[in-house]
Amino acid sequence: MANIGRINTLSISKLDHYGASLDAGELGEIIVLNRNLPANAKVGDAIDVFVYHDSKDRLAATTHKPKVLIGEAAFLNVLQVNNVGAFLDWGLPKDLLVPYNQQQIAMTVDNSYVVFVYLDDDTGRIVASSKLNKHIHQGENIYKRGQAVDLLISDVTDIGYSAIINNQHWGVLYFNDVVRTIKVGQRFNGFIKQIRDDGKINLSLEAIGYEKVDSLSVKILKQLEHNDGFIPLSDKSAPDLIYQRFSVSKKSFKMTIGTLYKKRLITISPEGITLVDDKNGK
Numbered sequence: 001m002a003n004i005g006r007i008n009t010l011s012i013s014k015l016d017h018y019g020a021s022l023d024a025g026e027l028g029e030i031i032v033l034n035r036n037l038p039a040n041a042k043v044g045d046a047i048d049v050f051v052y053h054d055s056k057d058r059l060a061a062t063t064h065k066p067k068v069l070i071g072e073a074a075f076l077n078v079l080q081v082n083n084v085g086a087f088l089d090w091g092l093p094k095d096l097l098v099p100y101n102q103q104q105i106a107m108t109v110d111n112s113y114v115v116f117v118y119l120d121d122d123t124g125r126i127v128a129s130s131k132l133n134k135h136i137h138q139g140e141n142i143y144k145r146g147q148a149v150d151l152l153i154s155d156v157t158d159i160g161y162s163a164i165i166n167n168q169h170w171g172v173l174y175f176n177d178v179v180r181t182i183k184v185g186q187r188f189n190g191f192i193k194q195i196r197d198d199g200k201i202n203l204s205l206e207a208i209g210y211e212k213v214d215s216l217s218v219k220i221l222k223q224l225e226h227n228d229g230f231i232p233l234s235d236k237s238a239p240d241l242i243y244q245r246f247s248v249s250k251k252s253f254k255m256t257i258g259t260l261y262k263k264r265l266i267t268i269s270p271e272g273i274t275l276v277d278d279k280n281g282k
Contacts, residue, residue, distance in 0.1 A: 001025035002051050005070030005119055005126045010061065012045045022049065022061055032061040053125055055094045067091045068117050070126060072167045073136070073152050075185030077112045088115065088128060102129035112185060114154040114164070132164070138199045139169030143192045146208040151190040153182055163190070163203055171201040178205065179239060179249045206248055216248060216256040221265065221275070229275035236270050 002008040002024035010022040010030070019033040020041060032049055041047065049061035050069075067090045068074035076088040079095055086107035087095035098107060098115060107113060107130070115128040116135040129135065132154060143149070143165070151171070155162040160174040161182055173182070177193070193204040207215055223231055223245075233242055235257065239250040246253060257273055260266045267274045 002027050002030065003070075004051050004053075004059070004124070005117070006051070007048055007065065007069070008051055008061075009046050009048050012041060012043050012047065015041070015043055022047075024051070024059070024061075027051075027059060030059050030061045032063070036062045036064065038063065050092075052092065052094070057125075062092065064091065066096075068096075068115075068128075070117050070119055073114060073116045073132070073154070073164045075112055075114050075152070075187075076128070078107050078109050081107060081109055088113075090117075096126065096128050098128045098130060102127065102131055104130040104132070114152065114185060116167075136164055136168065136170055139165065139201065143169075143195060143201065145192055145194065147192045148207075149190055149192060149203075150187065151203065152187045153184050155184060165192075165201065165203070169201065171203040173203045173205070177203075177249075179243045180205075180247070206252055216246065216252060217260055219246060220256060220260065220273075224266070224273070224275040229277070230272055232272040234268055234270060234272050 002010060010024055012020045013023045013029060014021040019031055020037055021029040022032055024030045030051060038047060047063060049063055050065055051059065051061050054060040067076065074090070076090055076096065078086045079089050080087040085097050085099040086103065087097055090096040096117070113130050114132065115130050116132055117126065117128045118135065119125070120127045149165050150167070152164040153161050154164055160172050161178070163171045163173055165171045173190070188205070191204045191206065191208050192201060193208060194202040196202065220231070233245060233253070235254045242248065242250050242253045257266060257268060261268055265276055267276060
């Protein structure tokens with residue numbers, strides 16, 4: 001059976017002048033219009049479509065993937081507000097509704113908000129909510145230190161940035177662990193830094209421990225090879241210069257070049273780091 005609010009692979013059961021009928025199992029046949037059909041589509045072909053309710057509340061399908069699926073969080077812009085709620089741009093002709101009772105604060109046109117998308121049990125319709133705590137929870141039992149995760153920044157607090165981990169759980173990026181400007185709504189890869197005794201999760205934008213050292217070591221060595229064996233950065237360089245070049249903190253950079261120095265792969269001077277020449281040991 002097809003799942004509303006998700007990408008489904010459905011077979012074409014009939015073609016007509018307006019488009020095609022797709023076999024959606026228990027949901028019956030779902031129409032996909034010609035403009036959303038692949039070229040030269042024929043009966044029996046299986047196509048990937050997003051299933052949702054159109055402007056007339058009929059089940060419909062489109063080959064266009066929206067900006068967010070059910071079970072995911074996203075940062076979306078408000079296009080319209082009326083007596084029903086706020087309507088967000090999620091990349092489909094029918095805008096995504098956030099009912100008034102699902103708004104953490106009153107939404108206004110041309111502003112963007114982090115929302116979670118779900119299927120409403122009462123109406124069977126796809127809706128969104130900015131009351132994130134109803135959908136995002138603690139997740140200390142399913143993560144490991146150093147694990148790579150997807151992050152969506154949802155808020156700025158007194159201590160750092162609140163982030164949604166893998167569309168499911170809360171984490172925090174402390175200000176002293178961030179060396180670049182971050183804004184609400186940004187999505188990027190991060191890492192689990194610590195799972196605290198209270199169940200809260202601390203995050204990092206850099207790989208943890210030796211994994212971080214190893215990956216950064218490779219990057220530094222490659223840059224040295226491409227720059228005649230010298231980079232004008234050292235453990236004395238300013239943090240912003242290090243970040244501009246390697247997108248890491250000064251602490252990570254110092255730890256990595258220290259490891260490379262101990263392995264006799266580089267030399268370090270106040271002016272920068274130099275690749276050791278294997279032929280003469282210099």
